[in-house]
Amino acid sequence: MEQGRVLIVSDSQDRKNFLEFHVRKLNLRPIWYPNILAARMAIKSDPFVLVLVDLGIPVEPKLAFIKDCLNLQPHIPVISIGKTDYLSKERPLPELPHMVCLPAIELAPGFMRQWFSRPTC
Numbered sequence: 001m002e003q004g005r006v007l008i009v010s011d012s013q014d015r016k017n018f019l020e021f022h023v024r025k026l027n028l029r030p031i032w033y034p035n036i037l038a039a040r041m042a043i044k045s046d047p048f049v050l051v052l053v054d055l056g057i058p059v060e061p062k063l064a065f066i067k068d069c070l071n072l073q074p075h076i077p078v079i080s081i082g083k084t085d086y087l088s089k090e091r092p093l094p095e096l097p098h099m100v101c102l103p104a105i106e107l108a109p110g111f112m113r114q115w116f117s118r119p120t121c
Helices: 013-025 036-045 059-070 084-090 105-117
Strands: 005-009 031-032 050-054 079-081 101-102
Touching: 005 013, 005 036, 005 101, 013 031, 013 036, 013 105, 036 059, 059 079, 079 105, 084 101, 084 105, 101 105
Parallel strands: 005 031, 005 050, 050 079, 079 101
Antiparallel strands: none
């Protein structure tokens, strides 16, 4: 069986490594592209089980990418990490059950464990 692919969007090598480590611990396959344009092309053609977006500066291209993810693969959970004050104030993203905003990267491993261990119907 092919491992579930998790798309990681992060500009920070340390934060990307942290997320990759925890994705692998769940027996999933982390996928990363060197720029947002390549990640956008991948989301148009490749299946993923989860998308992790580390919201660093600049925020706007990453928000546009998240909107693309939600439109192109509407049933895949998307987790944004960071910038929760901005997101709650400006509300640039739709509120969907599979769109989650985490305030800190340290919360991502626990959330992923919980998400993938939930019962499915």
